[in-house]
Amino acid sequence: MTEEDVPSPTAAVLLIGDELLSGRTQDSNLAYIAKFLATYGIDVCEARMVRDREEEIAAALNVLRQHYTYVFTTGGIGPTHDDITTDAVGRAFGVPVDYHPEALALLAPRYKPGEFNDMRRRMARIPEGATLIRNSVSTAPGFQIANVFVLAGVPMIMRAMLEDVGPRLARGRVVISQTISAQIGEGRIAGALAQVQREHPAVIIGSYPAFAESGPRVQLVVRGRAGEAVERATSAIEAALRQDGISSTRIRD
Amino acid sequence: MTEEDVPSPTAAVLLIGDELLSGRTQDSNLAYIAKFLATYGIDVCEARMVRDREEEIAAALNVLRQHYTYVFTTGGIGPTHDDITTDAVGRAFGVPVDYHPEALALLAPRYKPGEFNDMRRRMARIPEGATLIRNSVSTAPGFQIANVFVLAGVPMIMRAMLEDVGPRLARGRVVISQTISAQIGEGRIAGALAQVQREHPAVIIGSYPAFAESGPRVQLVVRGRAGEAVERATSAIEAALRQDGISSTRIRD
Numbered sequence: 056m057t058e059e060d061v062p063s064p065t066a067a068v069l070l071i072g073d074e075l076l077s078g079r080t081q082d083s084n085l086a087y088i089a090k091f092l093a094t095y096g097i098d099v100c101e102a103r104m105v106r107d108r109e110e111e112i113a114a115a116l117n118v119l120r121q122h123y124t125y126v127f128t129t130g131g132i133g134p135t136h137d138d139i140t141t142d143a144v145g146r147a148f149g150v151p152v153d154y155h156p157e158a159l160a161l162l163a164p165r166y167k168p169g170e171f172n173d174m175r176r177r178m179a180r181i182p183e184g185a186t187l188i189r190n191s192v193s194t195a196p197g198f199q200i201a202n203v204f205v206l207a208g209v210p211m212i213m214r215a216m217l218e219d220v221g222p223r224l225a226r227g228r229v230v231i232s233q234t235i236s237a238q239i240g241e242g243r244i245a246g247a248l249a250q251v252q253r254e255h256p257a258v259i260i261g262s263y264p265a266f267a268e269s270g271p272r273v274q275l276v277v278r279g280r281a282g283e284a285v286e287r288a289t290s291a292i293e294a295a296l297r298q299d300g301i302s303s304t305r306i307r308d
Numbered sequence: 309m310t311e312e313d314v315p316s317p318t319a320a321v322l323l324i325g326d327e328l329l330s331g332r333t334q335d336s337n338l339a340y341i342a343k344f345l346a347t348y349g350i351d352v353c354e355a356r357m358v359r360d361r362e363e364e365i366a367a368a369l370n371v372l373r374q375h376y377t378y379v380f381t382t383g384g385i386g387p388t389h390d391d392i393t394t395d396a397v398g399r400a401f402g403v404p405v406d407y408h409p410e411a412l413a414l415l416a417p418r419y420k421p422g423e424f425n426d427m428r429r430r431m432a433r434i435p436e437g438a439t440l441i442r443n444s445v446s447t448a449p450g451f452q453i454a455n456v457f458v459l460a461g462v463p464m465i466m467r468a469m470l471e472d473v474g475p476r477l478a479r480g481r482v483v484i485s486q487t488i489s490a491q492i493g494e495g496r497i498a499g500a501l502a503q504v505q506r507e508h509p510a511v512i513i514g515s516y517p518a519f520a521e522s523g524p525r526v527q528l529v530v531r532g533r534a535g536e537a538v539e540r541a542t543s544a545i546e547a548a549l550r551q552d553g554i555s556s557t558r559i560r561d
Contacts (some may be wrong), residue, residue, distance in 0.1 A: 073514055076352045077483075078342030079529070080516070082335075085357070089331030099329045101364070102357040104338070107514070111354070134495040135515040136502035174498030193519070211519060230330075242387040245427030249389035261326055261360070262388040263333070266446070266464060276332065 063227025063280070064124035066092055068102040069115055071130035071140055072208060075104050084129045084206075084213050091217050096227030096280075097125065107131060112143035120147070120203050125224070130208030132197065134174045141198075144205055145182040155181035158196050165194050189219040199223065228280040233289040237296060237303040240264065240271040247295035248275065255288035257281055274306070316480025316533070317377035319345055321355040322368055324383040324393055325461060328357050337382045337459075337466050344470050349480030349533075350378065360384060365396035373400070373456050378477070383461030385450060387427045394451075397458055398435040408434035411449050418447055442472040452476065481533040486542040490549060490556040493517065493524040500548035501528065508541035510534055527559070 068088055074080040082104070089099045100123060105111045112131070119126045131140030145152040158179035163171050178195040181187070188197035188204065192215045197206045199220070206216045237244075241264045252260045258279035265272050275292055279285045289305070296303045321341055327333040335357070342352045353376060358364045365384070372379045384393030398405040411432035416424050431448040434440070441450035441457065445468045450459045452473070459469045490497075494517045505513045511532035518525050528545055532538045542558070549556045 073512065073531075074516055074529070075338075076342060076355060077346065077531075078339035078352075081339050085328075086331035086334050089329060093330065099331075100359060102329060104355040106353060133515070133517060134498045136498070136505050137512075137514050170496075172495070172499060174502065175495040177498075178495075209517060209519065242425070242428040242431075243423075245388045245430075246425060249427065252389050259326065259390075261390050262386070263327055264386060264462060266462065276327070278326075278330075 064095075064097045064225045065100045065122075066097050066125040066127060067119040067123045068099055069112070069119060069126060069128040070102065070104040070208075071107065071112055071128055072104075073107050073137075075130075076106055083210055084208070087210065087214060088127055088129075088217065091221075092224075093230060095221070095224050096229040097224065098227075098230070107137050107139055109139050109143045109146060112140060113147040116144065116147040116203065120201065124202060126203045127220075128203065128205050129213055132178065132195070132205060132207055134177050134195075138177065140205060141177075141180055141182065144185075144200060144203065148182060148184075148200060150183040150200075152180050152182050154179050155185075155187065155198075157187060161187075161194055161196060188216050191215045191218070230278050230280055231282050231285045232276055232278040233285055234306050235275040235277075235289065235292055235296070235303045236272065236306050237275070237301055238270060238272055239301055241273040244273075244296060244299060244301065247299065248292065251288055251291045251295060255284065255291065257284040258288045260288065260292070317348075317350045317478045318353045318375075319350050319378040319380060320372040320376045321352055322365070322372060322379060322381040323355065323357040324360065324365055324381055325357075326360050326390075328383075329359055336463055337461070340463065340467060341380050341382075341470065344474075345477075346483060348474070348477050349482040350477065351480075351483070360390050360392055362392050362396045362399060365393060366400040369397065369400040369456065373454065377455060379456045380473075381456065381458050382466055385431065385448070385458060385460055387430050387448075389427075391430065393458060394430075394433055394435065397438075397453060397456065401435060401437075401453055403436040403453075405433050405435050407432050408438075408440065410440060414440075414447055414449060441469050444468045444471070483531050483533055484535050484538045485529055485531040486538055487559050488528040488530075488542065488545055488549075488556050489525065489559050490528070490554055491523060491525055492554055494526040497526075497549060497552065497554065500552065501545065504541055504544045504548060508537065508544065510537040511541045513541065513545070 185198040185200040192212045197216045261276040263274045277289045438451040438453040445465045450469045459466045514529040516527045530542045
């Protein structure tokens, strides 16, 4: 196979927590993970949000880990009763969960005598066969089991854990993108855009409308793994816009 | 059955678009839909994000529409080539998609002679058996087919469409919540919290930690459909905190 034929690694993100589905908490982890993985040439192909229910977490995880190269979960690995992700992962893999000596050794020194209580010790429970993921913010580790990375839900901690995950990931060819902005409704150039897409099958062209007080706008995003193909399609869109008397600008993502 | 025994309607949200999974666009529709449905007593139990691929959209939709009372999709119903949600919904239901006379009649007057081109007419294509959902912002309608509501992705339009959907929904008993805020790490009160949860099975208690410069904080959220049960559990948590010498405040959600 040539470099272009090698399939890039894929990923899914499983966001865990009642607070996401109630609208109480606005997730920001998905976008961060997606951008982080993009630098490795890994595409996030699907994301799911599930409640704090062991069977629902395990069921979603078992589908995703069989479909994608990697799965990243966020949330549910703290010390409280509603932190059930670790047990759900153990159930999904059919392995027992027990106190991990290294995790205990990391956590114990953080607490004053008598304060490392049973609930806090829960954070050292890790499914059999998993390796720890370092948490440089608040010590309590995440873990990796097979192709699944189990991360904290608090964004600052999740981001720190990703730094420890990065070196474990296979790399794909990075996606290159160009964005064109124009002050028109997308319907006006939809025909030309469809033709450019047909003529440039190596890229994916997305059209993202928005409405401002000054009127409709659109951002046209060209994405692909071959820089020359992205550039050719982007130029073709710009030429089509010019021909239609529409001025556009390239913007940096 | 008594009122408490009647199961509340459930919902899933299917967010459609490459731009969500690449991290380019931060979704805000899920939280809005969740809060909107909460006023009807409808719980959002699951959400999924999929790419602009017809087979992936259809597959996710067919799972979700069989599991939940309602499914809400966002995105992919505009005029451009990457707007494929309508065809995916037709495929999922096994019905043809064709121009809807009422949708054509709504859209045509918006355009100058000659401007209602083939691509714009795409927005009038609706799966057989669907009813339209009014769009008071930019006219192009969404649609309802069976228990699935197909909405725009642009938040301002999606929100307007929800107004037309509301009267079509069954109502459940509304979830009541109380939130307690304290300036401690959640591990310190995790044991007491677990006990209150055990003693108050009619509510769900969530513990949401955060880290500020001033130190760790936690918000404890008590949710349930019976106001008295929520109040009793909330008071029990406050009592446990006081007993541990921790001051807390109730905050309004």
